Amino acid sequence: MQINKSLNVVVKLLIVLTSNYDIFSCYAQTLQIEGAWRADGKGLSIWDKFAHTALKISQDENGDIACDSYNKIVEDINSLKTLRVNHYRFSISWPRIMPDGTTKKINEAGLNYYHRLVDALLAANIKPQVTLYHWDLPQALQDVGGWENDTIVNRFRDYADVVFNSLGDKVKFWITINEPYNVAMVGHGYGSAAPGISFRPGTAPYIVAHNLIKAHAEAWHVYNDKNPYKQEDVDAAMRVVQFQIGWFAHPVFNGDYSDLMKNIIRERSLAAGRPQSRLPEFTPAEVARIMGTHDYFGFNHYTTVLAYNMDYKNLEHYDADRGAGTVADRTWLDSGSFWLKVTPVGFRKILNFIKEEYGDPPIYITENGVSERGPMNLNDVHRIHYYDNYINQALKAYLLDGVDIRGYAAWTLMDNLEWATGFDEKFGFFYVNRSDPSLPRIPKKSVWHYATIINCNGFISPGESPHESVAVVLLVYGIVKTSKKQKRPVEEHIDLEKKDMF
Known part of the structure; x- marks a missing residue:
């Protein structure tokens, strides 16, 4: 028997490994x-x-x-x-x-x-x-x-x-x-x-x-x-989700803001001496007009946080209404963005939340990706590791949990202007050489990895080879090997010093 944040006596057991196992130890x-x-x-x-x-x-x-x-x-x-x-x-x-x-x-x-x-x-x-x-x-x-x-x-x-x-x-x-x-x-x-x-x-x-x-x-x-085990921290995690995803999804899928969100903001507003809630109310006609205006659930996901209860006293602010602080586990792998920690297991959990909370809608993952900073390295094993693990968690949600995932979109095609961080944070499969006036798109190693996943409609099993069309893509860039047999030499594996598995 083994558990995570608790203790147990270990007894010798015969264990059959399944795809639910994310821990490989020695x-x-x-x-x-x-x-x-x-x-x-x-x-x-x-x-x-x-x-x-x-x-x-x-x-x-x-x-x-x-x-x-x-x-x-x-x-x-x-x-x-x-x-x-x-x-x-x-x-x-x-x-x-x-x-x-x-x-x-x-x-x-x-x-x-x-x-x-x-x-x-x-x-x-x-x-x-x-x-x-x-x-x-x-x-x-x-x-x-x-x-x-x-x-x-x-x-x-x-x-x-x-x-x-x-x-x-x-x-x-x-x-x-x-x-x-x-x-x-x-x-x-x-x-x-x-x-x-x-x-x-x-x-x-x-x-x-x-x-x-x-x-x-x-x-x-x-x-x-x-x-x-603090129930108040569990409740805080639910508030974080309801005040972010639920803020917009709940009206569209369920007809109104969640009761949790409405009650908290109303109570805090009245306690501050206001005559009514700071959260506007939908009229019955608006509820009827808004509810059900969906064909699918589009979901952007990059990372996960840990939530804990936090009392902001009388502050009138979204964060105070949410009543939660968030942190990252120090063991989670960093990225090029301060807010983005590599936490694949959280992806599966939040996909299951969407399934249960919003009536098992078709889900299209519309953004998912990881950033890097510093000198350009086309051998972006960090990104390969991220996509391998996040796509694997999505597959578990689909195959094991029955989440109705219809599609997956990686962020992003090429390194681009990442809003206020400029070009410092690089999310792209392709490096754009901005020192060259022609702005050439140069593929990183993750291009071939992601192309193989797409072409083979999943991960390659040991002993299998990529489909021929992948080899054709590689030929376009002149770096295909003579053999199409899948080879995974040790030096091509991700550096485990930067690996984060769950």
């Missing part, structure tokens, strides 16, 4: 890869002791050095880039953070290691998935009973609190306890894993499991208390 456990078993103030774990006990590990191996990941963050990040994963799950060593398992001493050097690792992941646009406990209990706690001692519940809660306080602003995917069955039964029943207890098989596993469950719950509550 996992590594602290003791198995970190090494540095006594470095920078780290305490001993039960697995350190177990591995140093004769005949417990094959060929008397141990994790003293392991893969030396403690000193090889750069190398490990490069390996993840090669795999092209968009998430990385790793565990935290409890004794590296709290050498004796308690809050008596917090080892800042240990915390700094995980900060460096998380920062490097985020810089590579790989989102961390962090496991609090993967079997390496501080030996000092085992010396007083470990998971069989009821006090372990509060100890784990305190440990989780320290980690959440330190890393919580960077990590949004947490796992409390990895494979609790193995901790309880293999470690305390069969004794073939640390701490190697096998002489109370009828009682110890049940006591351990009981405390694991309670410890998980305490950690969950610690996190949830710090990051509560």
Whole structure:
């Protein structure tokens, strides 16, 4: 089981991947890869002791050095880039953070290691998935009973609190306890894993499991208390949508402004001493004239925001009526526009909103695209990545959710005058060389990518080749290869340092 902004116990499950899965990850456990078993103030774990006990590990191996990941963050990040994963799950060593398992001493050097690792992941646009406990209990706690001692519940809660306080602003995917069955039964029943207890098989596993469950719950509550599910923020998100899309769509599709919008503005207007709402009212004749004046829903979409409740007091302003602030997640990929963050998953969500709110209308996506700034680079992998992921989300909305999408238009054909930002922000498939009086249109790499999607009416499956007409287009510009076989060498893939997947 896994979730995003909450905690859960991980149990081994057989999972069938479907097109709903947008997370591709890889996992590594602290003791198995970190090494540095006594470095920078780290305490001993039960697995350190177990591995140093004769005949417990094959060929008397141990994790003293392991893969030396403690000193090889750069190398490990490069390996993840090669795999092209968009998430990385790793565990935290409890004794590296709290050498004796308690809050008596917090080892800042240990915390700094995980900060460096998380920062490097985020810089590579790989989102961390962090496991609090993967079997390496501080030996000092085992010396007083470990998971069989009821006090372990509060100890784990305190440990989780320290980690959440330190890393919580960077990590949004947490796992409390990895494979609790193995901790309880293999470690305390069969004794073939640390701490190697096998002489109370009828009682110890049940006591351990009981405390694991309670410890998980305490950690969950610690996190949830710090990051509560706020209905007011959910309501704020709905106000943002209703005050933007709904402002114009609701009258056309449903006959009037939404009740939410009307009630808020009326109440705030009367509270300010006005005799009536600042929002004009449609007459019954106007409602009849306006409602149903649509053949389809035309939708321009570029990005997504996170909303939160915000009280503007008595200010008479659209933003105050909306009563919401908006922010972007720091992990979302930037663009050439300050307001545009690459957030493909939001596209599918808002398309489903339109379907449910406005009676499942035919939808034409009339604008969708991403900008760049700075020196021109015709190898615009950033744009290719954007279109791949946004079109994929539209396909999910169409194929999986039943959204009636009839068409898709990319913004835009060529780099142009982007209103107040002039020519600084470049959204085009074609670069216009404005230093040449003839203003030639020069294709970027995204031209061929988008042309292939159009010509093949979707994405090419592995082993398939683009249709011949795409090759003809490429010939016009004199850069077609001799073979029409689809080839995707590593260097032509998007740079994962700039990748944002969901």
